[in-house]
Amino acid sequence: MGKTFKVLAIPYQIWLYILVFVPLIAMVLIAVSNYDSSVPLNQINISLNHWSILVQRQNMIAFRNSVVFAVLTTLISFVLGYFAAYHIFQSKFKNKFIILTIVILPMWSNLILRVDALNNIFSQNNIISSIIGFSPFGNITGKPIAILIGLVFTYLPFMILPVYTALEKIDYALQEAALDLGLTPFKKFWKVIFPLSIKGVVTGSIMVFLPTLAGFAIPKILGKGNFLFIGNVIENKLLSSTIFYNHGSLLAVVILVFILGSILLLTRFDKEGETLL
Amino acid sequence: MNKKPLIELINVTKSYDGEKVVDNLNLTIYENEFVTLLGPSGCGKTTTLRMIGGFVQPDDGQIIINGKIFNDLPPYARPIHTVFQRYALFPHLNVLENVAFGLRNRNQEYLTNFFGQQEIDRLYKEANPTHEKKNARALHKVIQKMIDKAAADALALVKLTGFENRKIDQISGGQQQRVALARAIVNKPQILLLDEPLAALDLKLRQNMQYELKEMQTKLGITFIFVTHDQEEAMTMSDRIVVMRSGLIQQLGTPKSIYNEPVNRYVANFIGETNIFPGTYVKKDLVNFLGVDFKSQGYNFENNEAVDVVIRPEDFDVVDLEKAKLVGKVTFSLFKGVHNELDVDINGVKVMVNTYETYEVGQSIGLSVDPYEIHMMKVENNG
Numbered sequence: 001m002g003k004t005f006k007v008l009a010i011p012y013q014i015w016l017y018i019l020v021f022v023p024l025i026a027m028v029l030i031a032v033s034n035y036d037s038s039v040p041l042n043q044i045n046i047s048l049n050h051w052s053i054l055v056q057r058q059n060m061i062a063f064r065n066s067v068v069f070a071v072l073t074t075l076i077s078f079v080l081g082y083f084a085a086y087h088i089f090q091s092k093f094k095n096k097f098i099i100l101t102i103v104i105l106p107m108w109s110n111l112i113l114r115v116d117a118l119n120n121i122f123s124q125n126n127i128i129s130s131i132i133g134f135s136p137f138g139n140i141t142g143k144p145i146a147i148l149i150g151l152v153f154t155y156l157p158f159m160i161l162p163v164y165t166a167l168e169k170i171d172y173a174l175q176e177a178a179l180d181l182g183l184t185p186f187k188k189f190w191k192v193i194f195p196l197s198i199k200g201v202v203t204g205s206i207m208v209f210l211p212t213l214a215g216f217a218i219p220k221i222l223g224k225g226n227f228l229f230i231g232n233v234i235e236n237k238l239l240s241s242t243i244f245y246n247h248g249s250l251l252a253v254v255i256l257v258f259i260l261g262s263i264l265l266l267t268r269f270d271k272e273g274e275t276l277l
Numbered sequence: 278m279n280k281k282p283l284i285e286l287i288n289v290t291k292s293y294d295g296e297k298v299v300d301n302l303n304l305t306i307y308e309n310e311f312v313t314l315l316g317p318s319g320c321g322k323t324t325t326l327r328m329i330g331g332f333v334q335p336d337d338g339q340i341i342i343n344g345k346i347f348n349d350l351p352p353y354a355r356p357i358h359t360v361f362q363r364y365a366l367f368p369h370l371n372v373l374e375n376v377a378f379g380l381r382n383r384n385q386e387y388l389t390n391f392f393g394q395q396e397i398d399r400l401y402k403e404a405n406p407t408h409e410k411k412n413a414r415a416l417h418k419v420i421q422k423m424i425d426k427a428a429a430d431a432l433a434l435v436k437l438t439g440f441e442n443r444k445i446d447q448i449s450g451g452q453q454q455r456v457a458l459a460r461a462i463v464n465k466p467q468i469l470l471l472d473e474p475l476a477a478l479d480l481k482l483r484q485n486m487q488y489e490l491k492e493m494q495t496k497l498g499i500t501f502i503f504v505t506h507d508q509e510e511a512m513t514m515s516d517r518i519v520v521m522r523s524g525l526i527q528q529l530g531t532p533k534s535i536y537n538e539p540v541n542r543y544v545a546n547f548i549g550e551t552n553i554f555p556g557t558y559v560k561k562d563l564v565n566f567l568g569v570d571f572k573s574q575g576y577n578f579e580n581n582e583a584v585d586v587v588i589r590p591e592d593f594d595v596v597d598l599e600k601a602k603l604v605g606k607v608t609f610s611l612f613k614g615v616h617n618e619l620d621v622d623i624n625g626v627k628v629m630v631n632t633y634e635t636y637e638v639g640q641s642i643g644l645s646v647d648p649y650e651i652h653m654m655k656v657e658n659n660g
Binding site: 171173174176177178179180181182183184187191192195196 | 330331332351352353357358359361362363365366367368369378379382383387460461464
């Protein structure tokens, strides 16, 4: 039995090595080389000259935009997501699975499609304004608020699900015990429920923070090119007539460092990794 | 009656989905009493406890504590604490923080009442001899210290000194049970509710805890209301036992009276093993069962009324065959350490007998019963 599973795990191991580890190492190596599409393969050398792009004004702004929007998205998702998860958790509704399904329902359609639809609704002339005669969101597309709404809209489920899972794991008897020991319902929440759900919050925050930090589609579509994110810079490096593999790799490595930092943070809160879905 | 009623339940009724779980319950519990609610699962004992604790509101009737109606008071406003069935300890806190949890989350006013203004003043002076006026932060510090000491004392009482900094998942089930107990008694409740707190412990530990609980109750002077389905547990600890069935109190009395004088078949069967024979109350002090007339004492029924006769296995005396009122054949014998359990067949009726002597299967033995060991109950239709 154990042997069968071992054999069945091999395809994934191969996948992991060839399609994850090897490219990852290649990316790190390219980041310290002079490799771009104009350099013949036999002239690739170690080079740190291009590291100056890290302090280029345009790229610094892109980094700042990414981090600011990622932090804001995470905070907003935390507030909205915690309320939503807590509400589902507290509700007497029998089939909570259905509510959770509704939460992840948007993910069943393509991300780009959804964001494009949002972009349409956010602009002056859209399908809704032709029905009701005015545009409910005005013409916010291209503005920061449009990007923020788009990011929260897309990544909120990633906050709700782990928080809900963490809340659901809290033994109801603990809540009764808190009341029994003289806590008011408000104090009960802050002293018992919230501390016990913090793992879910950390997991959810990382699951929202990482894709927002590295993403490029949403700011590109909803920002109308007004806001450059680090993901867009990388994309541009790889789409230009000379493909700057080394530039793109370097910026991607920086994001990777952010990711590793967040995972370290996660393991500090959640040693067993139990709330990671 | 010089005892003061502490809790009075008057016509308390609670239904779930139209089914009466607790039906018109009337019960008075006095100060300093160890009362056990005993019954099989689903008899309403836990619901009754939860209503006293404030987790469930009764549909009808009144819950009076200290002369005040408590029906709608939330749990946190009651002078009651609960030891939960699965302990419900907080996993994010260590042992000491669990025990101190209740007090640490009370407001200043409550804590001042709790520790007493004088004692706080005295300790404040001791810690801050130079202060002319009280400083809120220093006062807070003094009170926190008092809480820590109270928690440490409670842990000492349950013999857990030295475990203060352990995590909840780093201690055994028995120790968790003690922490749960300490967490409740540190608040000096007037009433302690215990919801089958020993159910998850192994036999030996359970027996030890039974004695310790009883001892603690006597020492602390707290009223304990204990819920269990284990009749032996109830017998060992209780001052009074309330035997419940389908939301109704079947019998209320001391362990002895319930054991010796069960009011009906249900109670008799539930409280230990027993023999119940259909019989006839011939006339005063004479009862006929198993085809033989026996002398009896102290029951008044109609002459020739059908009664149920209850005789505990240990109340049968094994006597010489010629002196015996009943003669039967041993069909089963089991050595139980202190005594032997016998099944004796008397004209086709199986009788359980406990005796210190050993008898072989197949042997004929004679039995007799003393008049005061014969207990009679009115015949019930629903049995």
